[in-house]
Structures are given as C-alpha cells and as structure tokens.
Amino acid sequence: MKGYYQFKNMIQTEEELRSIIGFPSELVNNKVITYLDNHCLEFISKSPFVVISTSDEFGFCDVSPRGDKTGFVQVLSENQLVIPERPGNKRIDSMRNILSNERIGLLFFIPGLGETLRVNGKATLVTDDELLKNMSFKGKKPLLGIGVEVEECFIHCAKAFKRSGLWEPNSWTDKALLPSAAKIIFEHAKLPNTSVDSIQKRLEEGYSKRLY
Template sequence: MEQNPKFNKTIANEEELRSIIGFPSELVKRKVITYLDSHCVDFISKSPFLVISTSNNEGYCDVSPRGDAPGFVLVLDEKRLIIPERPGNRRIDSMRNILSNPRVGLLFIIPGMEETLRVNGKATLVKDEEILEKMKVKERKPLLGIGVEVEECFIHCAKAFKRSKLWESNSGASKEFLPVASSILSAHSKISKEDVDDILEESYTKRLY
C-alpha cells in the first residue's frame, strides 16, 4: 500500500467550495440558537447516547462515544450541561484535549429517531461533589464531569440516517459477518485473543460504573 498518498483535484478555498455545494436555505440559517430551550432539554432527556468531538491546541482531533440510560446528561440551566465521566480505558483523550483547548462538539442521538441534536460550546472538567452526586448510578458517582457552556445548538437533518437505514432492523450485517472487536484488539496490541477476551469480559461486567 502506498504510504501517505496524495489527493488530486482538491478544493482550495470557500468560494470554490460554495460553487459546488451551494448555500444553506433560510430554515438552515435560522435554526441555530445559543441556549438550551425546552425542546433541546427534552431531546437530551431522551437521549442515551452522544459523541463528543475535541481537539488539542495543536489541532489533533478526537471523537469519543458516551452513553448510559436516557437522561444521563444533566442539564443545569439553559446555558450549561454536564456529561458524567464513567470508568473507561484511562486514555483520557477527550479530557486531555479539553485541558488544552476547551472547544467541543456534541451529537445527541435517540434510537429510532433520524434527526440528531448538535451542541457546540466550551468545556470544563468538573469535580464538584454536589453535581457529581446527582449523577450516581448503582450508588457510584462519576469520576468527573465534562461541563459544557452552550454556544450553539440545533437539530441536524435526518438524511444521513435515511441513507444508511441505520434504524431499519434488516439494514445491518448478519452477526456472523460483523467484525470481532477482540480479534482487532489482539492484532493491534499483539496480546493473545484469549487474554483480550478475558480483559473485555472483566471490564464490561465489573467496571461499567
């Protein structure tokens, strides 16, 4: 495989990009708000899953999933929400990025719903015990929280979900054809698949909270 392949015929500026893509409709231009209204709060309360995008001060990017029971993200007021940080793999990619560059993007997803909610803002790592206490699960508080000061929020259209047929029961591959995570991890880490299976089993059964 060629190393560092170059792309041909690339876009050089926004003017050229607009000549191909065009401009947003009046609805799209007007749909962005700068606070969490009752509709956004309701959406967040029904969402069991989000992805958070971050980058460090050098521009290196990361995107990471977060999930729990619907309503796991705590809305403090119309400008602030907080995401519980449950036990993970301790890479802390998102949190290290936030320490050097607080800008984040969130994408909230509700299973079965094709529209998503996007929230952009400025993040802070929170260790306030009073707040963390409100997000306890099975008598365990989150280790920390990612607090977000909301700067933009808006509904994203359903086209990606419609094209992918993500929520259609027959749209996915049969289970026997799905990638096996432990095989991938074994190949990448050079640790035996049996040991990886044991590590994942222990993590998924004993260290969710």
C-alpha cells in the same frame, strides 16, 4: 491493500466549495439558537448516547462516545450541562484536549430517531461533589464531570441515517460477519502472552464488572 493515492483535484477556497455545495436555505440559517430551550431539553432527556468532539491546542482531533441511562446528561441551566465521566480505558483523550483547548462539539442521539441534536460550546472538567452525587448510579458517583457552556445548538436532519439505514435492522450485517474487537486489539497491540481469547475475556469482564 492499494498503494498510496495522490489526490489530483483539491479544493482550496470556500468559493470553490460553495460552487459545488451551494448555500444553506433561510430555514437552515435560522434554526440555530444559543441556548437550550424546551425542545432541546426534551431531546437531551430522552437521549442515552452523545458523541463528544474535541481537539488539542495543536488541532489534533478526537471523537469519543458517551452512553448511559436515558437522560444521563444533566442540564443545569439554559446554557449549562454536565456529562458524567464513568470508568473507561484511561486514555483520557477528550479530557486532555479540554485542558488545552476548551472548544467542544456534542452530537446527541435517540435510538430510532434520525434527527440528532448538535450542541457546541466551551468545556471544563469539574469535580463538584454535589453535581457528581446527583449523577450517581447504583451508589457510584462519576469520576468527574465534563461541564459545557452552551453557545450554539440546532437539530441536524436525518439524511445520513436514512442513507445508511442505521436504525433499520433488516439492513444490519449478520453478527457472525462483524469485525472482532478482540482480534483487532490483539493484532494491533502485539503484546506477548496474550491471545484473542484472553483479550475477549478481558473485554467481557470489563463490560460486566466495570461499567460504573
């Protein structure tokens, strides 16, 4: 690995940034709405995956994925939705952040569709039994819910997906050449009495037995 690189030319102002990037079009400026309309509702109802962006009171950020059956995010009103919290690694990074800073950003994906739905607003952690029951799967309620008060939503274009070929199987790396999560965890954690195989077994057990 190379040594530390010292950046030489750093942008300091928005004026400098605009001189390079330019300004958004009238269409881009006007596509933002402040509520979930029928188009947003349809998008969310067909989405099995959302990425959550949060930060704590000091600005330390976290981005975390949430995935479930299609339409797993429950819309309560044109300005409210709830994301079920299923069993995870118990780091609770996003949720700890929400407790100290309510601001949240969401990015909804639909497999095969390049455009995404961005939703920004304020979040809170809820344990309302009626809400959680409505999001049960195989008789198991979510541990809690992340309630979001929607303030801003808009469609994001597909350029990043087209550049990356994310949904194009012929652009995917051969599975045999992909990184091993078990090996990465083993070398990062450096715990005694563990091995790549034991960690792989632990991962597979969690995937098969502790999704809900």
